[in-house]
Amino acid sequence: MRCIVRKYGFAAFTCFIWAGTVQGQNNLKGWHLKDLQQDGFYGISITNAYTFLKDKKSTPVIVAVIDSGVDTTQEDLKAILWHNPKEIPGNGIDDDGNGYVDDVYGWNFLGNKDGNNLKKASDEKTRLYHRYKNKFSGTSINEDSLPGTEKATYELWAKAAKEMSANSEEQAELMFVEMALKALKKHEKTLQDAMGKTEFTCEQLEKFQPATSPVKAAKLGYLTSLKLFGFEGDDSNTLILSQLSEYAEGKKESLEARDVPPPDYREKVIKDDYYNINDRFYGNADVMGPNPLHGTHVSGIIAADRTNNVGTEGVADNVRIMMVRAIPDGDEYDKDVALAIKYAVDNGARVINMSFGKAFSPEKKWVDEAVQYAETKDVLIVHAAGNESTNLDENDNFPNADLQEFGKRADNFITVGASSDPHIGDGKLIADFSNYGKTNVDIFAPGVKIYSTLPGKSEYGFLKGTSMASPVVTGVAALIRSYYPDLSARQVKYAIEKSAAPCVDSTIRIIKPGTKEAVPMATLCETGGMINAFAALQIAATLQPEIKEKKKIVLPKATFKNSKPTK
Structure with missing residues (x-):
């Protein structure tokens, strides 16, 4: 499940898009890239990073984004998308013989050969x-x-x-959302007629001056409900009602699921032999899919074009984004995740971003083998910690660095929690929704009120979640691998983690997510701090390439043999 929102967790739903601000929207665009000393924001100090890199040469780095899909027409992404050099677009032939026909931008493991795509999955x-x-x-x-x-x-x-x-609290949540939806739809109709437009933002509504009492009541009721749910000033009425409807539908299905199995959406669309990991040449080349919002936003955070003077700027400046679509609305399938990692590694990705997660992983063996496969190929994986305000040292979140199949922890795996800034929302430095864990979360990165690309030629907006924090770290990893290409994935991880900066202001209390308890930052993650791109690059510059030992590399036992597709 994409980590910006847990569709079946009411409290976490409010973590999807709200980050009420003290400063204006424009002042917060790109705050995550700023520097504490120069700009007053707990960002990653990207300007200092590029000053440090001045006159240094870089090499292109392929970054795989395993996600919901990406809008390949977005103006800030078009120039930085990966193109498979061995594939001729649109000829219906598997030119490179890798089993995936016309995989120009990457691959979609949530589709079929007829071009149909899976949008939704149960948990x-x-x-x-x-x-x-x-x-x-x-x-x-x-x-x-x-x-x-x-x-x-x-x-x-x-x-x-x-x-x-099902407990009474969940049933009450569903009832509340359904009642709110009904009221919002009624208010929306009144406001549309009064404003003379079918679509409007919360910001526009706040400025609108109603002429009659019924319209005043509709405005008050509408805005009150939105503040309760936590929507942004720049969110449209269509987005708001869509998100609430989707949440209510998912919650209703979840509550009914104990007695009535949900539809097998996968069987209807993909039709693979799911429990056979070697049945892996399924899907299609449609990397956009039916809902590319999440993947488009994540991709922009990593590498939105820094040279075109439009929209926004990504962290890394010499990246090619490979999109691997494997995350539906609902919980992802272990098989798709494992094969997505394998595809990314085999096609040259040096860093993989995974902004998703779930609480159960029955085929964890497959995913562990894929992570181990990536490690043997020196590929770094960056994963979002999740949005349940929970301790990952005590609660499961998958995928993770604990490779049970191999009895070890992965050296190429970084788990990222979400930080914020005192200028934003409730003023907390650690996002209240973020998961944490002294052992199982490595570092924190900005993940609240993050401005990035959205689907549409020139669309942009704010989202929040550990889904947004993970690509910040991925961008820094790509930056290091671009300018210091001889460093191993393990060394890149080392540089990132050693860059972690603790809170330097003694007046700022670190609050454990989901509580009011003040705690030392060191109790929330392994490094006890937040990523700093400038410091990470300084550390990377001091490292010498590892001497590769001449020893037998342990590959996964059977899952990822270099087999060719059957003709």
Whole structure:
């Protein structure tokens, strides 16, 4: 599931797009790139970074974005998108013989050869529960008598079954959202007639002066509801109602799922042999997909064109974005994630951004093997920590660096929490929605009120989430790999983590996300600080390339053999 919003978590839903501001919208555009000493913002000091890099040469770096899709026509992304040099666009032939026809910009693992695309998926908890319900439900299970693998499966199913039980709080949330939706739609119609337009933003509505009492009441009711849900001043009525409707629909489906299995959207569209990891040449070349908002925003944060003087600027200046579509609305599938990582590695990606996550991973073995495969090929993976205000040292979030299949932690994996700034919203330095963990979160990066590209030729906007923090780190990693190409993924991770800057203002209290408790920053992540691009580059400049030991590289056992597609 894309990490800017947990569709089945009401509190986290408000973390999708609201970051009420003390300063104006324009003042906050690009705040995440600024410098604390020079600009007064807890950004990543990108201007100082590029001053440090002046007169140094860079080489292009391919960055894979595993996400929902990307708008290939966006003005700030067109020039920085990866093009497969071995593929002839649109000829219907697999020119490079990699099994993926016309993969010019990347690949879409959520489609079929007829051009149809999967937009929606149920959550993994529900899929897991119904997968084993007939086997385990209503029977007396002696766990100690089960074989090792079956015992693990039962324990996973039992955990899912426990969480499937709908509680009164969730039912109340759904009822509240449905009532609010009904009221908002009524207010919207009144306001559209009075304003003489079908689409308007909250900002425009605030400036609008109603002439009658009914319209005044509609304006007050509309804005009050939006503040409660946490929408932005520049969000349109169509976006707001769409997001609320989608949330309500997902919540309703989730509450009904214990008794009624949700539709198997995958079976209807993709039609692969899901439980066979070697059935991997499915999908299509449509990297945009039906809903590219998330992937477009993430891609812009990493590398929006820094030379065209329009829109916004990404972190890295010599990047080619490879889009691998594998994240639907709902929980992603382990198989798609594993194959997306494999595709990215095999096609030259040096850094992979993964702004998604979920609480269950029944095929974690496949994803672990993919991460290990990336490690053997010296590819760095950057992953969003998630938006549940929870401690990842105590709660699961997948994928992660714990490679159970190999009995080790991945050296090429960075998990990123979301930081903020005292000038933004509630003034907290750590985003209240962000997950954290002294062991399982490596570093924090700006993830609130982040301005970047949106679908449309010249569309831009603010979003927030650890989904936005992860590509900030990915951008810095790409910058290092571009200017210091001989450094290993492990060294790039080292430079990034050593750059971590703690809060220097003793008057700013670090509040544990989801609480009012003040804590030391060191308790929230392994590095105890926030990324700084300038410092990371300074550290990278001091490192010598690692001497590669002459030893046998351990590759995944069977999953990722260099097999060719069957003709």
